[in-house]
Amino acid sequence: MIEVIKPGLFTTIQDLGRWGYQSYGVGIAGALDPFALSAANLLVGNPEGAAGLEITIQGPALKFHRETALAISGADLNPRLDGQSIPNWTCVLAPSASTLSFKARKGGVRAYLAVSGGIDVPPVMESRSTYLLGKFGGFAGRAIKAQDLLPVGDPPANYLKGVGRSFPEGFLPPYRKNPTVRVVLGPFDEFFCSEGIRAFLSTPYTITAQSDRMGYRLQGVPITRQKKEELITCGLANGTIQVPPNGQPILLLVDRQTIAGYPVIATLIHADLPLVAQSAPGDELRFSAVSPDEGREAYIRLWSNLTKYKQSAFSLR
Amino acid sequence: MEGAPRIRPAGDRALLMEFGTEINPEINLRVQEFSRMTHAHKIPGIGEMIPSYCSILVYYDPFLLSFAETSAWAGQFLSSEPLLNQISAPVKEVPVLYGGEYGPDLSFVARHNQTSEEEVIRLHTGQDYLVYVVGFSPGFAAMGIVPPEIQAPRLSSPRTKVPAGSVGIGGLQTGIYAVESPGGWQLIGRTPLKLFDLQKNPPSFFQAGDYARFYPIDEKEYRRIQESG
Numbered sequence: 001m002i003e004v005i006k007p008g009l010f011t012t013i014q015d016l017g018r019w020g021y022q023s024y025g026v027g028i029a030g031a032l033d034p035f036a037l038s039a040a041n042l043l044v045g046n047p048e049g050a051a052g053l054e055i056t057i058q059g060p061a062l063k064f065h066r067e068t069a070l071a072i073s074g075a076d077l078n079p080r081l082d083g084q085s086i087p088n089w090t091c092v093l094a095p096s097a098s099t100l101s102f103k104a105r106k107g108g109v110r111a112y113l114a115v116s117g118g119i120d121v122p123p124v125m126e127s128r129s130t131y132l133l134g135k136f137g138g139f140a141g142r143a144i145k146a147q148d149l150l151p152v153g154d155p156p157a158n159y160l161k162g163v164g165r166s167f168p169e170g171f172l173p174p175y176r177k178n179p180t181v182r183v184v185l186g187p188f189d190e191f192f193c194s195e196g197i198r199a200f201l202s203t204p205y206t207i208t209a210q211s212d213r214m215g216y217r218l219q220g221v222p223i224t225r226q227k228k229e230e231l232i233t234c235g236l237a238n239g240t241i242q243v244p245p246n247g248q249p250i251l252l253l254v255d256r257q258t259i260a261g262y263p264v265i266a267t268l269i270h271a272d273l274p275l276v277a278q279s280a281p282g283d284e285l286r287f288s289a290v291s292p293d294e295g296r297e298a299y300i301r302l303w304s305n306l307t308k309y310k311q312s313a314f315s316l317r
Numbered sequence: 318m319e320g321a322p323r324i325r326p327a328g329d330r331a332l333l334m335e336f337g338t339e340i341n342p343e344i345n346l347r348v349q350e351f352s353r354m355t356h357a358h359k360i361p362g363i364g365e366m367i368p369s370y371c372s373i374l375v376y377y378d379p380f381l382l383s384f385a386e387t388s389a390w391a392g393q394f395l396s397s398e399p400l401l402n403q404i405s406a407p408v409k410e411v412p413v414l415y416g417g418e419y420g421p422d423l424s425f426v427a428r429h430n431q432t433s434e435e436e437v438i439r440l441h442t443g444q445d446y447l448v449y450v451v452g453f454s455p456g457f458a459a460m461g462i463v464p465p466e467i468q469a470p471r472l473s474s475p476r477t478k479v480p481a482g483s484v485g486i487g488g489l490q491t492g493i494y495a496v497e498s499p500g501g502w503q504l505i506g507r508t509p510l511k512l513f514d515l516q517k518n519p520p521s522f523f524q525a526g527d528y529a530r531f532y533p534i535d536e537k538e539y540r541r542i543q544e545s546g
Binding site: 235 | 325326327328329330331332333335338339340352364365366367368369370371372373374376379380383384385450451452453454455456457495496498513515518519520521524525
């Protein structure tokens, strides 16, 4: 059991998402930076899709009711265990009755806490992810609050073996401030004129304050259209970039609605989702176009790092 | 049908198949056909799909399939003969308490069309509707096509909270809000049926391709159905 002393700014239970129900209007939810959550899980001996906490900008204070192996990944929110600074991307042993807290944010936006055994709330439609729009999943379908008691699963038999181990830096996505992220143009880029597409691919777009897990509203050179027809509502992939009539793009993320009707100029590749998840309002994004095959190779390369880590961790045991 | 059917990438893990560019039952039935056929065959590497009015988004596993392979597979379907009406889809009956606090916009829809509330109800319940798409919010079923005599524009400013079960008209479509959510359709009534239920699989009462038939009920019947759950 984990006791919530302070909830932090916005902390939710997430796994890798509720896949398979979008045709019923149910969004995927899940970790906005799925790589970071997966890596933290592997560090504590969990399957990579176990549920953990997604911690946004300002961390919670959490008390562990029993000895727990934990790992924090993603944003550096300056984590402390009983007041002592602990490193990110590293498996740390939290003794029974110890308290995890966070000081000021150093970089990134979303940190992930994985605990050995995983957060063990009941799955809804095969996922423990918090789905705010539907008010289900996670802890009562909402962000955690003070005094919540979060159930933790039984730790894997070997959970102590990983303590002290770190995730290799060379395996991480290239997290950086104001990143250039890769997109595949379409499916409706023909709605835009060539100057509009040129602006989209050559000028920076600032992440505005109206940005959350549903999507980031971006501000920059307006993207102009050549086709004025209305688009008929269609299904949305994760990372869809739609452009409403004002020309300012919206990058749709895990809590997006399943279908919508603004033309989609491009779709972010999955390998670069972590870079977006760790970018804050006020940061800039630049977009570069790649082919679906280049996106696929980037995805396979990044996610294979998790497999490589699993193999190396296994050989050390 | 300009530019359709066509297949376009939607990022590195999904593609969008467009069967047409209008809201039309024949095109939508083609979407349903593709969706059902793919579910039935369980093709390795093909993930979940989001069918909509005239297109379907198909996820694939990049570890198993490339865009070219997935679109070649999907393209085979595009050249097959439509089955059209050979698919039998269920007609699901929906009791609706029209007007009053349950349907605050019924009088607007009547006024807008220079007719009576009774006539709006009579026309709304007078035909079966094809469920074109389930989405926007959990279990929301959008169907059509509404008779021209009772069509009505969306609200200029959407309501922030529409109660679960609300039946609305938005342009040439009608639909039901399965869960409480924001919404901009004209609300003409409410059903006591629970249209989104976490305990059920699938959780949604309606699936794309179903048909809906509305029938009017009074407040007593509304309570009775609601209590029998």
